[in-house]
Amino acid sequence: MPKEPFPSRLGKYRIIQELGRGPFSNTYLAEHVGTDSRVALKALNSDQPDFSRVRARFIEEARIQAHLGAKHVGIVQVTDLEEDNDPPYFVMAYCDQGDLAKLVERVGPLPPTHVMRILRQVADALSYVHQLVVLRALKPQSVLLKSPTGTGIEPIIKLIDFGLALQLDEHQAVDAMKIGEGQMLGTAYFAAPEQLRCEVNLDCRCDLFSLGMTAWYLLEGGAPIPGTSGQILTERLSKASYEDALPEELPDNFRKLLVRLLSKDVKARPSSAQEVVRELDDCLANPAHQWTHLTEMEPVTDNRSLTMASRFDFTGESVCSIFGEQRPALLKETGVPVRIHKLNSPDKGTIARFSQQAGRITAVNCPHLPTIKLEFLKEGFVVEEQMLPEAENLLDVIRQTRALPFDSSARLLRYLADACDAVIAAELISFPLSPRSVELSAGGKRWVDVIPLGDFRLMLRADVFALFPSGESFGLIDSPRTATIDPRSDPRGLSLVQRFLRVAYWILVGNELSNATFQPIRGLTEESNLLFRRYLNGATIPADNPCYSLLKQIFQAQGMLIPRGYEGLPDKPDDGPVIQGPMRELIKPQSFPHPVTPSMNQPK
Numbered sequence: 001m002p003k004e005p006f007p008s009r010l011g012k013y014r015i016i017q018e019l020g021r022g023p024f025s026n027t028y029l030a031e032h033v034g035t036d037s038r039v040a041l042k043a044l045n046s047d048q049p050d051f052s053r054v055r056a057r058f059i060e061e062a063r064i065q066a067h068l069g070a071k072h073v074g075i076v077q078v079t080d081l082e083e084d085n086d087p088p089y090f091v092m093a094y095c096d097q098g099d100l101a102k103l104v105e106r107v108g109p110l111p112p113t114h115v116m117r118i119l120r121q122v123a124d125a126l127s128y129v130h131q132l133v134v135l136r137a138l139k140p141q142s143v144l145l146k147s148p149t150g151t152g153i154e155p156i157i158k159l160i161d162f163g164l165a166l167q168l169d170e171h172q173a174v175d176a177m178k179i180g181e182g183q184m185l186g187t188a189y190f191a192a193p194e195q196l197r198c199e200v201n202l203d204c205r206c207d208l209f210s211l212g213m214t215a216w217y218l219l220e221g222g223a224p225i226p227g228t229s230g231q232i233l234t235e236r237l238s239k240a241s242y243e244d245a246l247p248e249e250l251p252d253n254f255r256k257l258l259v260r261l262l263s264k265d266v267k268a269r270p271s272s273a274q275e276v277v278r279e280l281d282d283c284l285a286n287p288a289h290q291w292t293h294l295t296e297m298e299p300v301t302d303n304r305s306l307t308m309a310s311r312f313d314f315t316g317e318s319v320c321s322i323f324g325e326q327r328p329a330l331l332k333e334t335g336v337p338v339r340i341h342k343l344n345s346p347d348k349g350t351i352a353r354f355s356q357q358a359g360r361i362t363a364v365n366c367p368h369l370p371t372i373k374l375e376f377l378k379e380g381f382v383v384e385e386q387m388l389p390e391a392e393n394l395l396d397v398i399r400q401t402r403a404l405p406f407d408s409s410a411r412l413l414r415y416l417a418d419a420c421d422a423v424i425a426a427e428l429i430s431f432p433l434s435p436r437s438v439e440l441s442a443g444g445k446r447w448v449d450v451i452p453l454g455d456f457r458l459m460l461r462a463d464v465f466a467l468f469p470s471g472e473s474f475g476l477i478d479s480p481r482t483a484t485i486d487p488r489s490d491p492r493g494l495s496l497v498q499r500f501l502r503v504a505y506w507i508l509v510g511n512e513l514s515n516a517t518f519q520p521i522r523g524l525t526e527e528s529n530l531l532f533r534r535y536l537n538g539a540t541i542p543a544d545n546p547c548y549s550l551l552k553q554i555f556q557a558q559g560m561l562i563p564r565g566y567e568g569l570p571d572k573p574d575d576g577p578v579i580q581g582p583m584r585e586l587i588k589p590q591s592f593p594h595p596v597t598p599s600m601n602q603p604k
Contacts, residue, residue, distance in 0.1 A: 212261025
């Protein structure tokens with residue numbers, strides 16, 4: 001059945017699109033007609049059978065949320081209420097990152113550490129809510145994510161949906177919760193057994209059960225309990241425990257907390273949301289999460305007796321993110337430049353998957369891709385990403401060289417094509433290509449002198465955190481050859497091959513290719529410009545070595561041989577003659593040693 005069209009305007013707000021639809025109300029993305037500020041607008045459906053009662057509940061919802069949202073950052077603020085409008089509506093701050101259900105829909109199961117960090121924010125908001133009401137409607141769809149102001153801070157969690165909120169001095173059954181086939185994935189699916197039995201005298205512990213169910217949903221990447229609505233309801237009202245059904249790879253302390261939250265005996269649950277906050281703080285405080293099988297993870301170098309200060313000389317400022325902090329440094333023992341990523345309390349499953357992905361990058365054995373290693377130091381887990389000495393990113397180089405003629409940039413384009421093809425062939429997920437993510441090193445020489453000779457090193461910078469299977473990863477999804485970039489880092493949705501061509505355009509023109517009409521590149525033939533435009537617009541690409549193949553077609557259209565790749569890479573049949581330069585000896589692919597320490601699977 002097609003959706004009903006939404007109104008174009010309500011009061012002083014233009015309706016842009018529908019965000020959500022429920023049995024009693026719909027929520028829209030809207031703009032204030034005077035200021036163009038974006039808001040979320042929730043409007044009551046006027047065709048309710050008992051409209052006066054539903055309307056009173058709707059207005060009460062707005063007032064409760066307005067009161068709570070004005071005093072706690074974890075609750076969506078209400079900024080306007082039009083109770084006399086037809087239909088009545090209220091206006092809220094717009095949360096631009098969607099809800100937890102949409103997050104899971106995009107990226108699948110979340111690692112336990114990230115679930116704990118989300119739950120910690122939700123529990124903190126609940127501890128304030130419970131001073132006034134019991135929410136009774138906590139579920140992934142009622143937990144929104146909002147980007148913070150500034151950079152390097154994790155998204156802010158915001159609660160909505162106070163339509164079933166119960167005043168602490170009220171004593172009524174859950175009359176608004178109608179359960180029918182196909183409805184169990186809504187509020188009822190996450191409801192505590194005592195709610196489903198329509199008991200009176202509900203307290204905050206029913207919300208804590210819903211919090212546990214929400215956590216389980218995030219860990220599984222969807223509804224954790226299969227079956228029809230009737231089967232789920234029967235199981236929920238039974239006395240069977242969920243303990244054995246929880247995911248296996250959970251930190252011991254987090255598992256124990258989840259078992260208590262999901263207890264069907266209300267007396268066995270934590271007594272308050274604030275108690276949950278304290279227990280989650282304890283879970284997140286231990287970087288190893290009480291692991292007893294660390295030695296099973298062979299790719300991890302166990303240096304837990306060493307500190308970061310003893311391993312690295314830091315050479316720049318740190319940048320923080322939801323995962324931890326990032327900082328450039330030199331390995332003290334060798335002087336090799338590295339980029340250090342100190343991780344925030346990763347769980348065992350995340351580290352194991354990270355190690356597997358990092359191992360795949362190293363196994364490619366391409367001089368244009370970095371070596372990435374993982375250490376367990378005294379402070380916790382640290383990722384070391386190889387850097388080039390005296391490196392500059394490609395964007396800064398382009399600003400110095402401006403537009404480079406095609407023949408002068410030939411070797412730069414070839415190195416870049418080989419790097420991208422290596423990423424595509426190995427189906428790596430951690431190289432979101434842009435001029436900022438390409439690093440060049442020429443030993444301090446002038447770029448206009450060394451680029452025509454190929455007398456430099458090129459390396460793609462890895463997006464280390466894209467290696468983590470979570471909602472906060474950035475990078476490629478599906479196959480890199482045809483995949484789109486994650487919308488949070490590239491809203492245009494371009495394949496890696498298209499991004500290669502865009503970076504090549506940037507090198508040759510000196511400016512980014514805008515979304516407007518393609519402007520021909522000076523110095524290229526009409527056929528070469530046609531090839532650029534065709535593949536930028538999504539024409540079918542060659543299956544093998546696509547970036548090299550496209551570049552070779554452009555060289556042929558220019559009447560030129562494609563130059564050879566970097567030393568150490570196999571030649572291709574159509575490669576031109578070898579060009580040697582002094583940087584071939586000065587900057588060889590860096591060895592990336594660690595101190596001599598026992599490996600994780602060797603006896604100590």
